[in-house]
Amino acid sequence: MPLIEIADLYYRYKKEQSWILKGVDLEVDSGEFVVIVGHNGSGKSTLAKMLNGLLVPNEGEVLVNGKATSREENIWEIRRQIGMVFQNPDNQLVANIVEEDIAFGPENLGLESAVIKKRVEEALEVVGMNEFRRNAPHNLSGGQKQRIAIAGILAMHPKCLVLDEPTAMLDPVGRKEVMATVKELNQQLGMAVVHITHFMSEALLADRIIVMDQGQIVLEGTPKEIFSQVDEIKKYHLDVPQSTELAFRLSQAGLDIPPDIFNVDELVEKLCYLKSKN
Template structure:
């Protein structure tokens, strides 16, 4: 059985600039494998290619060169598009753009209805999905009256109701306040851990990237760093050169080390920092 749910082989994508008519590469020869059940974070600036990768996994875009496989299905084959999108659901940046109904439960039912799921099964899926994201008691509410974080959790419930094996989230917290961001990230983590659904989170927030199993850092259409969050963020100098931050405590450890204090830079949170400082002679 294929253990990778997503495989990009030598993936390149070029587009024509409207301004000067020249061709530009958004992705250049990217190789990427995502294991089933993994929580992968793709980090990078605007224009680094991270959202372009997300759209390839959902077959919203198809490669100029190379191949993308989702559960072994080639996304370039038009006959596979329906199955690819059933396998890999997508949550976008703006939750308002994903709301289609005036009642929360109708909104969550929209996806499975389009898949031709039986009404009794839809009812079950809607209730279960709303419970999984902690929004069941809001099922009869109007979506436009909810907070940004709540709307994004409804959008996630709508994808869950379609029972995908993988969920791609393209900057899902970019338009949210800090508490909305926290609730969405907590929901994503629970879905990954409790349901075994593969998560691909596109973000530029370091505190979100720390939560992943693996981090891929993109720059100018290439993968420039990848590994466990601890490995990637301990490369403070390289991250700074790309123009990306690292978690504040990791940076503090880096500065302490530079000033001659013997402390490791593989520190991701305050508790680890406190432990490291306590162990100093």
């Protein structure tokens, strides 16, 4: 059984509005890293809020471990399993000391003090923020704040981490810190990740990419399958990784360059090989 199962999902914020989500079908397995991309207004952030019951379908169904998000009696357990991290970490930090902030979630679960302390220590270690445990969150950088927000979710032991553009407000260093943490959670702890982003370099980290447009899933596949379709991606007003874009243009100019090049090293290697043949 999938960890998350979405079937024929429709949603709109007001009855007179057009549908924000239209007939969405999606499954996310335990331990899978899924990235959702789409231009502004495509419905990706609305879909993210569906995953832990912040929003519930007008039509269709969202199941978490077989439990419907539309049933009020399931919400507590669903939100324990699906942790949400949003764009602005300041909106999720509630305490004046880092370790107290991370303890907030477990405390609300009614856990014993010794268990809470252990979870806080583990979460700090995982996100690499142990040395900042006694710091005030407002003194941290944007990337560090977002890692603390993630630690607060980890301390609740979710099965899946849903990130709604968590790096959008960060500088390149902060983005790198956060994505390194997210990838480690997925690879080392086996935690499922659903990551909403408009940075194509982050999408390359995924097992599977979902492309949304006008409330529907229009493309789905591995990074190689998605980004090798440069013309198709651009049709939905999205970019491709810079190395892929350059490789695509060189290929159009007549060079024997494959369409599935995603980083500078691959491109340089291919160009050096072509030069050596001439």
